[in-house]
Amino acid sequence: MTRRVISLIACLVPAAARPRWREEWLAEINEIRKTRGVRVSVRLATGALADALVVRRLAREQPRTGARNPFRGIREDARDVLRSLGHSPGFACSVIASLGLGIAGMVTAFTFVNGILFRPFPGVRDQHELLKVWLLADARRPGWRLASFDDYLLLREGLTSFSGLAAQTTGSIAVRIDGRAEAIRAAMVSDNYFDVLGVSPQAGRFFSAERGRDDHGVIVISHRTWINQFGGRRDILGRTIELGAIGHAEIIGVAPAGLVGTSRGDVGIPGAAVELWIPIALGRRVFPPPTDAPRGTDPETTREFQFIGRLRPGVSQADAQAESAVVARRFAAARTDRRNAAIQMEPVTFGHPEQRLMAAASVLAVPALVLIIGCVNAANLLLARGMRQSRELAVRVALGATRWRIIRPLLLESVLLSLFAVAASLPVARWALSFAQTFIDLPMPFDRPVLAFAVLLASCTAVVFALIPSLRLSAASPGAALGSGRPGESGPGRMRARRILIAAQVAMSAGLLATGTQLLSFLPAQRPSSGTPPERLLLVTLDTSQLRMTDRESAEFYRRVLEKAAVSPEADGVGLARAAGVWTFGRTRGYSQLRVWRPDDGFGNGTMAEGGYAGGELFRATGQRIISGRAFNAEDLGTRARTLVINRPLAEQLFPGGAVGHLLKVAPGNKRYADAVELTVVGVVEPVHEPTYSRGLPVPAAYFPIPLEPEPKLVVYARARNSTAALASEIRSAVSSVDPRMPPIEVETLARLGEIRLFPERLAASGVSILGLIGLLLATGGVYGVMSYLVSMRAKELGIRIALGAAPSAILTMTLREALRLAGTGAAIGGFGALIVSKLLQSGMYGVKALNLPMFAAVFLILTAAVVVASVIPARRAARVDPIAALRQE
Numbered sequence: 001m002t003r004r005v006i007s008l009i010a011c012l013v014p015a016a017a018r019p020r021w022r023e024e025w026l027a028e029i030n031e032i033r034k035t036r037g038v039r040v041s042v043r044l045a046t047g048a049l050a051d052a053l054v055v056r057r058l059a060r061e062q063p064r065t066g067a068r069n070p071f072r073g074i075r076e077d078a079r080d081v082l083r084s085l086g087h088s089p090g091f092a093c094s095v096i097a098s099l100g101l102g103i104a105g106m107v108t109a110f111t112f113v114n115g116i117l118f119r120p121f122p123g124v125r126d127q128h129e130l131l132k133v134w135l136l137a138d139a140r141r142p143g144w145r146l147a148s149f150d151d152y153l154l155l156r157e158g159l160t161s162f163s164g165l166a167a168q169t170t171g172s173i174a175v176r177i178d179g180r181a182e183a184i185r186a187a188m189v190s191d192n193y194f195d196v197l198g199v200s201p202q203a204g205r206f207f208s209a210e211r212g213r214d215d216h217g218v219i220v221i222s223h224r225t226w227i228n229q230f231g232g233r234r235d236i237l238g239r240t241i242e243l244g245a246i247g248h249a250e251i252i253g254v255a256p257a258g259l260v261g262t263s264r265g266d267v268g269i270p271g272a273a274v275e276l277w278i279p280i281a282l283g284r285r286v287f288p289p290p291t292d293a294p295r296g297t298d299p300e301t302t303r304e305f306q307f308i309g310r311l312r313p314g315v316s317q318a319d320a321q322a323e324s325a326v327v328a329r330r331f332a333a334a335r336t337d338r339r340n341a342a343i344q345m346e347p348v349t350f351g352h353p354e355q356r357l358m359a360a361a362s363v364l365a366v367p368a369l370v371l372i373i374g375c376v377n378a379a380n381l382l383l384a385r386g387m388r389q390s391r392e393l394a395v396r397v398a399l400g401a402t403r404w405r406i407i408r409p410l411l412l413e414s415v416l417l418s419l420f421a422v423a424a425s426l427p428v429a430r431w432a433l434s435f436a437q438t439f440i441d442l443p444m445p446f447d448r449p450v451l452a453f454a455v456l457l458a459s460c461t462a463v464v465f466a467l468i469p470s471l472r473l474s475a476a477s478p479g480a481a482l483g484s485g486r487p488g489e490s491g492p493g494r495m496r497a498r499r500i501l502i503a504a505q506v507a508m509s510a511g512l513l514a515t516g517t518q519l520l521s522f523l524p525a526q527r528p529s530s531g532t533p534p535e536r537l538l539l540v541t542l543d544t545s546q547l548r549m550t551d552r553e554s555a556e557f558y559r560r561v562l563e564k565a566a567v568s569p570e571a572d573g574v575g576l577a578r579a580a581g582v583w584t585f586g587r588t589r590g591y592s593q594l595r596v597w598r599p600d601d602g603f604g605n606g607t608m609a610e611g612g613y614a615g616g617e618l619f620r621a622t623g624q625r626i627i628s629g630r631a632f633n634a635e636d637l638g639t640r641a642r643t644l645v646i647n648r649p650l651a652e653q654l655f656p657g658g659a660v661g662h663l664l665k666v667a668p669g670n671k672r673y674a675d676a677v678e679l680t681v682v683g684v685v686e687p688v689h690e691p692t693y694s695r696g697l698p699v700p701a702a703y704f705p706i707p708l709e710p711e712p713k714l715v716v717y718a719r720a721r722n723s724t725a726a727l728a729s730e731i732r733s734a735v736s737s738v739d740p741r742m743p744p745i746e747v748e749t750l751a752r753l754g755e756i757r758l759f760p761e762r763l764a765a766s767g768v769s770i771l772g773l774i775g776l777l778l779a780t781g782g783v784y785g786v787m788s789y790l791v792s793m794r795a796k797e798l799g800i801r802i803a804l805g806a807a808p809s810a811i812l813t814m815t816l817r818e819a820l821r822l823a824g825t826g827a828a829i830g831g832f833g834a835l836i837v838s839k840l841l842q843s844g845m846y847g848v849k850a851l852n853l854p855m856f857a858a859v860f861l862i863l864t865a866a867v868v869v870a871s872v873i874p875a876r877r878a879a880r881v882d883p884i885a886a887l888r889q890e
Contacts, residue, residue: 002029005048012052021055074412081413091385092417095378098778099421099461102374104428105367105771107454111433113360115444121348122258122443125198126310130262130348131317133165133307133324135331136341147305149280152190154334155307155343158327161320162309166196168261169305170274171287174546174743176242177229181736181743183546184225184275187261188283194220196310197262202226204237204253207279216281219249223257225275243286245547245741249278258443262308262348288545288712308348321345366512370771373508373778375461380502382414418458426454499822505778506826506863507833513773514834514856528583530688531623534751538718540731541579541746545712547739554712557738562616564734565718570727573719575618578711581611581703582622582688583750585757594702597665597676598654606673607700609650613711614703619645619685621717629660629683632705636682641706645683650700659684668708679704724749812876816868823864831856 003026010022025048085092120127133155135147147155152167159165167190172183194206202223219241221229230236240248261274278286287303311320324343331341426446433444528534542561544554558576565574578593597606618624619631627648636643644666651659659681667676687698720727728747735742748756755762798811834856 002033009048009052012049013055017055021052025051074408077409077412078416081409081416085413085416088385091381092420095381095417096421096424098374098377098381099418099458100374100424100428101774101778102367102371103418103421103454103457103461104425104432105774106364106371106457107425107429107450108432108436109364109367110453111429111444111446111450112436113363114449116440117360119443121260121262123197123199123256124262124348127348129311130197131162131309131311131320131345132262132348133159133309134344134346135307136344147307148303149284149305151331152305152307154331155327158330159309159320159323161312161315161323163312164192164196165307165309166190166193167280167305167307168193169287169303172543172546172745173278173286173288174244174543174741175276176741181741183543183743183745185273186283186287187274187277188280188287189277190280193277193308196308198310199256199259202254202256203234204251206253207277216279217249218252218279219243219282220253220255220277221251222255222259222273222275224273226254242741243278243282246285249282263306288543288548309345317345317347366767366771369508369512370774370778371457371461373505373512375464376505376508377778378414378417380505382410415459418461422454422458502822503826503829506823507828507830509778510827510830510856510859510863511833511837512771512830513859514831515837528585528689528750528754528757530582530686531625532621532719532750534754535749536720536724537622537750538716538720538724538727538731539746539748539750539753540716540718540728540735540744541713542716542735542742543713543745544742546743547741549712551710554710557742558615558711558714560738561716561735564737565716565731566616568718568727568730568734570721570723570730571718572721573617573620575621575717576613576615576714577618577703577717578612579713579715581613581715582618582701582717583690583753584610584699585690585753593669595667595669595671595673595676596650596654596700596702597673599663599665599678601665607650607653608669609646609700609702611647611701611703612668613707613714614645614705615714618703618717621719622688623719624685624688627684627686628658629681631683631685636705638706641677641679641704641708643682644679644702644704645685646681646703647685647687647698647701649687649698650702651681651684653700655681664702666702666704666708671709677708808876812872816872819868820864823860823868827860827863831860 006022006025006029010018010025013021124130135151135155149167152165156165168187170185170187173186174181174183176182189207191207191209194201199206201220203226204220206220207218221236226232226236230239236251236254239251241251243249255277284303309320311317321343324345328341328343332339430446437444530537542558544557549557562574562576565571568574580593593612594609595606596609614632619626624647629645631645632643644664646654646659646664654664655662660683662681663678664681665673665676665678667673685703687701689698716731718727718731732744732747735744801811802808
């Protein structure tokens, strides 16, 4: 009866105190019943109601006094945590280094992605109001974008949804600065270009439509040109430079640093940044004329432009798109070549949202994996350290401490370590970004989003990697903890979580590094090559259209340059070819320079091919071996081409039984079948190797000794006997002696051009390998620290084994066997993951080799050595301890 009354009254007591209150009252009533009888015990039980009400009232008043505040005493906990970390500097430094390197890699990748993909274009005002406007010459062919200056004038007049519409086109032009001829990348823009973008000048002013023709002889230079060419001098305004063959132009302003307009497509490509801006009226006399202008048209009116518009206040993109449909119909009515015209608009961003998210995910994936390795390492160390404190935690639980009071100091320790790791990671990330900016000229600052991301990442990391050890330690039974020397010290099952974490570290590090080394070992095989070593083949690009030379002047210029370069002491073969005649470097993918027909082929049966004009000793310079027939000789020269040399892929495709002596009809890619000339095949050469991952390589190619049409832009291919630097200087001197106004557009070795072409791939492979090395370093240090803890925790077990007669060698063998089992399990899992990634790379990238087994074996040996050393050192120390002292200490 009394038990039921007490249980009923206990419902008034708060749930947290109910079990203890009920137990105390039942114990007291049982004692009274034994000594004073049942009546007294029943009367006493009725008094429990008043006590329950008092306990209930005190519980209600408790929050007002702050006794139940979950953060009460957190200052004291923080002080205790800092004091504890100060007493364990090795542990603190290990955790901070592990998390710091992982966070540094993640912050660097996030800043890189943010700067490349999501940050507004430098200097551009209210980017959300800007739209890119594309004029589609044929709505049935969305990829065919073509817009001339006349189109711009019609669009600017018709699109009233924009407060301003600007036009831009880019190209390389010849300039002379302080007597030095140089080729720099320039942009020909409308007068309102900078006003539409909302850009403010670094110095001076920009173009102005109100000044009219006063601004037709002026230019604006970039901040980079101001620093590199003029030393950042303040008296730059008003200075003149020589542009091509038209005379001088005055510098009226300097663009702000980092300005790239509204396109990031050329970011990271050396020489692609715009160095100066020219108004259209001046640019039409300076820029080389378009080479693909239709017959019977003025080349200057068919130049391709890009358009940028700024929306009026209150006008949306949908409104502008609706208006553009009316303007497109005007195009169709006014021009016969625009009957199916359409206007397309898109926001000014790096790319489509899904493309940006996919690119961001691909860049952040590997740093996230390294961060996971660092978190696992930190979790291992915290768990091992917490097991040493388990007796203290068990005493706290036995004295009534709640689970939150047990977890809070552990979480607080994790948060403090994470904040220290953020502080240590920011300098590392800043150094990594400054190193990246030597390759990619784009601002990547540590702004508020970056710092917020770092702090948020550290906070989430602290909670995630501390949750497992905190919950595991706080859930330990006080009786079991206080009843043994060290909880969790013996038995394989009690160490399962730590073993899984160690194996996970080894698996992720081994897999990541194996994938990175696979990519790095693959890249050298993708270098462009022929018989001449890429580092000894020099390519000098020239363009006579920059100086508006006639066809006869251009041919004479190249003839004299070839003669002078051929007699250079450093040259071992010099030839001429089209800009993408031998190696395309991806510049002509999607269309070919030539069309080739056999005599009995109709128009629709032609073959697409690369190649073109091959003057001088081109095959000797490039090292392309003659397979059959011969190379060109003096008899092949004349007023028109009569012979040609084709490469092996084209010969096998057209004439499997032998190509020499057969006739072919050849026409440039922009000509018709009726314009084809008939040539005789006199030789077959080996193909060159392109730096690309596409299948179907090498591509068919055909070469002839006389240009089929005027070639204003050619490349000098020169093979160096010793030094390419000396050869480059001699060819520059040869060009300058023929025409001092002519600057080489590009002077690079074939090896360097291949590196530029493979820059994104090299950057990705290097990043994966570097992060893999960081992961390996983290895993190695983490495995050492955790294994040291685990072996030292088994001191009692080892002492008992020694006391029972176990030899020290047996202790070492047992420890090493367990360590090698962990390393082998992790390496097997990591190798399996790397093998899957390897197969995916092989399926998506042509020519990728299989997993680099020797490199993977080296990674496994390093990790195994770390695990062995981590186990041997504490095991030897434990094996030498007096067993009696070890047991007494426990």
